[in-house]
Amino acid sequence: MALRIEPRREVTWAARLLAPIAAVLLTLVFGGALFWTLGFDPLATLYAFFIGPVTGLYGLTELLVKAVPLIIIAAGLSVGFRANIWNIGAEGQLTMGAIAAAGVGLFAPQGLHGLLLPLMFLAALLAGMAWAGIAAFLRARFGTNEILVTLMLTYIAGLLLSWLVRGPWRDPMGFNFPQTALMPPAGTLSPLDPRFRVTASVWFALLVLGLLWLFVSRSFAGYRLAVGGAAPRAARYVGFSEKGAIWTGLLVGGAAAGVAGFYEVAGPLGQLSAVISPGYGFTAIIVAFVGRLHPAGILLGGLFLALTYVGGEAVQVSFGIPAHITRVFQGLLLFFLLASEFFTSWRITRSGA
Amino acid sequence: MDLATAIFVGTIAAATPMLLAALGELVVEKSGVLNLGLEGMMLIGAAVAFWLAISGWGLPLAFVGGALAGMLASGLFALLALVFLANQYATGLALAIFGTGLSAMIGMGFGSQPVATLKPLAIPLLGDIPLLGPLLFRFDIVVYLTLAMVPAVWWWLTRSKSGLILRTIGESPENAHAIGYPVRRIRLAAILFGGAMAGLGGAYLSVAYVGIWVENMTAGRGWIALSLVVFAAWRPWRALAGAVLFGGFTILQLHGQILGLPLPSEALSALPYLATIVALVLISQKRRRGMEVPASLARPFRPGA
Numbered sequence: 001m002a003l004r005i006e007p008r009r010e011v012t013w014a015a016r017l018l019a020p021i022a023a024v025l026l027t028l029v030f031g032g033a034l035f036w037t038l039g040f041d042p043l044a045t046l047y048a049f050f051i052g053p054v055t056g057l058y059g060l061t062e063l064l065v066k067a068v069p070l071i072i073i074a075a076g077l078s079v080g081f082r083a084n085i086w087n088i089g090a091e092g093q094l095t096m097g098a099i100a101a102a103g104v105g106l107f108a109p110q111g112l113h114g115l116l117l118p119l120m121f122l123a124a125l126l127a128g129m130a131w132a133g134i135a136a137f138l139r140a141r142f143g144t145n146e147i148l149v150t151l152m153l154t155y156i157a158g159l160l161l162s163w164l165v166r167g168p169w170r171d172p173m174g175f176n177f178p179q180t181a182l183m184p185p186a187g188t189l190s191p192l193d194p195r196f197r198v199t200a201s202v203w204f205a206l207l208v209l210g211l212l213w214l215f216v217s218r219s220f221a222g223y224r225l226a227v228g229g230a231a232p233r234a235a236r237y238v239g240f241s242e243k244g245a246i247w248t249g250l251l252v253g254g255a256a257a258g259v260a261g262f263y264e265v266a267g268p269l270g271q272l273s274a275v276i277s278p279g280y281g282f283t284a285i286i287v288a289f290v291g292r293l294h295p296a297g298i299l300l301g302g303l304f305l306a307l308t309y310v311g312g313e314a315v316q317v318s319f320g321i322p323a324h325i326t327r328v329f330q331g332l333l334l335f336f337l338l339a340s341e342f343f344t345s346w347r348i349t350r351s352g353a
Numbered sequence: 354m355d356l357a358t359a360i361f362v363g364t365i366a367a368a369t370p371m372l373l374a375a376l377g378e379l380v381v382e383k384s385g386v387l388n389l390g391l392e393g394m395m396l397i398g399a400a401v402a403f404w405l406a407i408s409g410w411g412l413p414l415a416f417v418g419g420a421l422a423g424m425l426a427s428g429l430f431a432l433l434a435l436v437f438l439a440n441q442y443a444t445g446l447a448l449a450i451f452g453t454g455l456s457a458m459i460g461m462g463f464g465s466q467p468v469a470t471l472k473p474l475a476i477p478l479l480g481d482i483p484l485l486g487p488l489l490f491r492f493d494i495v496v497y498l499t500l501a502m503v504p505a506v507w508w509w510l511t512r513s514k515s516g517l518i519l520r521t522i523g524e525s526p527e528n529a530h531a532i533g534y535p536v537r538r539i540r541l542a543a544i545l546f547g548g549a550m551a552g553l554g555g556a557y558l559s560v561a562y563v564g565i566w567v568e569n570m571t572a573g574r575g576w577i578a579l580s581l582v583v584f585a586a587w588r589p590w591r592a593l594a595g596a597v598l599f600g601g602f603t604i605l606q607l608h609g610q611i612l613g614l615p616l617p618s619e620a621l622s623a624l625p626y627l628a629t630i631v632a633l634v635l636i637s638q639k640r641r642r643g644m645e646v647p648a649s650l651a652r653p654f655r656p657g658a
Contacts, residue, residue: 005655086442088446138630138633138634138637142634142637142638143637143638144630144633144634144637145580145583145633145637147389147442148576148579148580148583148629148630148633149630149633151573151576152573152576152580152626152627152629152630153626153630155572155573155623155626156623156626156627159619159620159622159623159626160619160623162619163617163619163620166619167617282446282450283450285446286447286450289443322457322458322461324453324454324457324458324461325454325458326454327450327451327453327454327455327457328451328454328455328458329454330450330451330454331393331447331448331450331451331452331454331455332451334443334446334447334450334451335429335433335444335447335451338433338437338439338440338443338444338447339432339433339437339439341437341439342437342438342439345438346438
């Protein structure tokens with residue numbers, strides 16, 4: 001008797017939902033085991049990591065602060081991923097967006113008032129697009145691998161940021177800290193409630209999810225893009241363009257990441273410093289996968305991965321566990337998700353005698 | 354040692370970790386598997402090797418431990434990619450993220466404590482030859498072993514029967530399976546070899562090249578090694594040339610300021626990344642003529658499909 005696997009003809013909705021849930025549960029079990037091997041009470045640490053942070057109003061709003069950039073970026077990336085375009089340099093596009101937004105905020109002429117924020121928004125969007133556009137151009141023109149190019153551009157963007165905040169843009173009144181001056185009041189998003197850090201970016205994240213939903217389920221362009229990426233030859237046969245898929249996939253992701261950079265600078269950060277993101281651009285890739293490239297899934301995935309950030313900070317404060325545990329949890333989650341997907345796409349049968 | 358010699362010697366040392374990782378990945382990709390997790394495996398190897406070194410286990414064991422740690426991490430990738438038929442891009446990314454976190458956790462207690470790094474071999478007579486001696490015979494043993502791996506991998510891939518089988522699997526796993534070769538077992542061996550090489554590369558970085566623990570100390574070298582494989586068009590000798598080129602850019606960045614280049618240090622630090630992009634563009638233009646990419650790269654294989 002031998003086991004063999006065959007593709008499932010139909011993937012049920014229940015199975016699609018079950019895979020991410022199973023992945024989350026397995027991550028909890030392994031995370032608990034990890035805490036235990038580090039010498040901590042697994043239940044207490046898991047509680048502090050996953051539940052403690054969201055028991056209060058403040059914790060919930062902090063969760064939103066972290067979920068918003070993840071959701072915005074993941075929604076943009078999922079357009080590319082649907083077309084098999086692997087933009088994994090959203091972190092760099094976010095950085096460029098933040099730099100552009102801060103540049104406008106700091107150096108635009110005084111007296112723009114209500115125009116300043118829209119200008120910063122636009123600058124960030126264009127900067128993110130341009131940074132991803134380099135990879136799109138090279139892939140469309142020369143066939144250069146976009147994974148490696150977007151990643152190299154991320155390192156370059158990080159160095160540009162580092163140079164700006166240590167050099168020309170450093171705040172002269174900032175006691176030599178590597179950071180710029182604060183954005184002017186007209187270039188700052190005020191929190192929705194003065195007690196918390198959540199800004200109007202929450203509404204924008206929901207808007208992006210709505211747009212993504214329209215794009216994937218209601219538009220011909222979305223369909224064309226998915227075909228162009230999944231089956232380039234078939235796509236060419238019916239007149240869909242592979243290059244179109246490359247440009248759309250990368251530019252949409254870059255624009256979203258750039259805008260996320262704007263919301264960070266105009267919102268919770270208020271200025272540029274040497275480190276402006278705890279890896280949102282990379283984590284958003286996991287969000288897109290956990291959310292199965294679907295708007296509703298990205299919303300839930302964004303909230304859950306935001307929880308790994310606030311949870312990591314919480315166990316660092318209360319147990320002294322390094323916050324790097326966040327990355328370990330994120331990697332584990334993606335591993336388990338990929339493994340559990342096996343069971344939704346294939347079924348195991350017995351064959352032979 | 355004059356400046357030119359220092360630059361040459363530094364270039365070879367800087368190239369070594371990237372070359373180790375790239376040679377390993379080259380074999381993995383020749384078998385038709387794409388493991389994007391090099392950065393994570395290198396970091397895990399670097400952290401484990403450093404931990405063994407500061408705990409007094411000695412450098413040879415530190416290298417062995419680093420290689421085993423990289424191998425173990427690649428086993429995780431193999432489980433997902435070969436058994437669960439997971440998307441190899443996503444699995445490799447997960448490994449990169451996981452490895453970054455895990456290595457930082459391992460390295461938490463290291464502080465800024467240094468380890469005694471690997472000493473250059475004192476080769477009698479040869480090392481004393483004027484000019485050539487300091488240029489060619491004053492490296493540490495791992496550099497020589499790494500350089501020896503280049504012809505070894507080349508010979509194995511192109512001249513040995515098992516190398517031919519590996520390449521067949523990379524071109525057409527279905528055919529190889531039909532002939533009766535154990536496709537997944539051979540791919541597993543290739544992945545584990547790649548993991549060990551990446552772990553060794555990380556170990557070289559932490560206990561031979563740098564000598565103190567720095568979080569995220571690979572700084573993209575894993576990704577550059579991946580680019581090297583593409584740049585090398587899956588040929589070991591060209592991987593060596595590429596690694597030396599990129600090692601050169603790393604050293605240029607160190608010496609740039611001594612040489613008085615009127616550029617901010619960040620611009621010099623960006624050079625290896627910029628050079629990687631340029632190299633990828635040049636090579637992708639050239640590839641139009643002949644395809645060297647293993648035909649089944651990153652495509653999961655299911656026996657009996």
